[in-house]
Amino acid sequence: MRRLLFTTMGGLAMVLALGIGGIPQAQAQAQELRWATSAVGSAGHRAKVALMAMLNREMPDYSITVLPTPGALATVRGYAVGQFDGYYGADIAFGELAANEGRFRGFRDQVQREPVQSFWAYTMEVGLGVRTADRDRFGGWGDLEDRPVFTGPAPWDVRATLERAMNALDVGHRYVEVDLGLVASSLSGGTIDAFVIYSTGEASPAPWVIEALLSTDVAALNPSADEIARLEAAGLEVVRVDAEAFQADLGVDEVVLAPFFYGFHVGLEVPEDDVYRMLTVIEAHADELARSDAAFRQIRDDMVEIQRRGVAASVDSVRVHPGLARYLREHDAWKEDWDDRIAGS
Template structure:
């Protein structure tokens, strides 16, 4: 045997022995571990932070039979596509993102998922979108009707809150006239009269985005609420306004004790082919441990206040989109399933 062949044979034996020892050290339970991948938004985003809290809770409660991991993606649509193509189990999304998916709007036009579309599964926290004006003009705006066709900045075009305000205007039958400006120039646009109003938003009713935190330091603002008749029209469209206490998010008085905002329900949804028993188990675990979720991130506060109702609200926002059988079973168990909704096949 040549020196080269002898070394190759010895190395192969050593590698084989190492692999045999490694395989022998893996217990049958570990070998059969099921991986649950949370495809989320980019590192540093709020969706990524939420995904980590959820995954840690599920890993602790599901035990050694599961490996729960977080996989960040550059965009929410990228996370959604990865799961629909089979490269993950839970996809970070929102009710407005689900609407775009099922309507075939960009970035989902001409998209055919390799494994299947997402369905309603797990809704975890809200963002709340509302209208603001310069305080000096608050007398001109008494309802959303006063924004009909008027130039407004509704957050960056294509973003979730922009999509939310677009569906609000569509539900009310008003013209949506968006003016695209840089986030940092909102206060200047108010002063220059470039916009008549702008959409503001909070996360879980308490946290303002950075650019609104800066804008309120430079401009005096007032909140504008929908009229009672507009509130009813929004509810009829499945867009149920919620109360936001402005004192918890803003450092100034907005001229009202209550802002009525239309929520976006952010979610970690799955494909219909995930086991229904496992999905129901995941919901049961998170429902039982919702206080621990709040300890991990205060943004889970609204979920803790009404876990079951949050799931139902997520479905109600898009009632034509199917709900996962596991979610349907969970909602039936808690008396909040609507027989008009569809269970995914």
């Protein structure tokens, strides 16, 4: 009986060790990914939270933590100096980093590891809104010359893209920094005459933009036909987004916006097989992602095409993760001209 008792207790101890201690051991094997994104309330933060929830469920060998930062620029900088494992990178930011100019001027000397592109999530499209009462005073963006304009938080890519477009039209506006929660009152009170409005995936405005549009009367200020032609001549694309996407009466049927590409990227620390698997998992759950956030509508409609377009827009500035290259090759969307731009090759 005594021997049986010891044997039973020993067996019970082993079961408890396996049942209780085994779970933390399995969890400890999951690779942590500290994935930085933009500020809480931004389109990037909202989309990354939805993406993280799905990836954490479908790829249990990774444990992804979303880290909000002041803006996407901070995530790229943070990855380059070893602070983060993943980042929220746009084609315009990669271009500035490669050229050591703009918001990255002088940063090259601090880079400890080079960012690469690994997953393009959507386009983001920027434009301008003005007070509804003032709409008839403006014939296009050029009429904002010398006027106070909030083109977005200083480090954000939406601001850099809108400023690039306005500079192409020689619109010498006065930039005014405004807290996101005070944009509506700043517009109605006259502190600013216009502010950036933007959508993600040609469907989903940022939460703070929707809040501003619902808090005061705003009309979309589309560039004039001549300005659109000048933007296109400067190599800048324009798109037309249904005004209903902004959930407010903007006084137009379509809002004319300037797009750029955004992605949630990881570096070579994540192996080729895992990035390839991540892309296939995202593709398989694109419907789910689009239901949780309309920003993912583009990957739902054509995951391969948005990856191809993102690579095409930024391949001269930033190398391609071999997992993304493999994914595009298997879908006949890779160009041989890009072979020498595969990271690590």
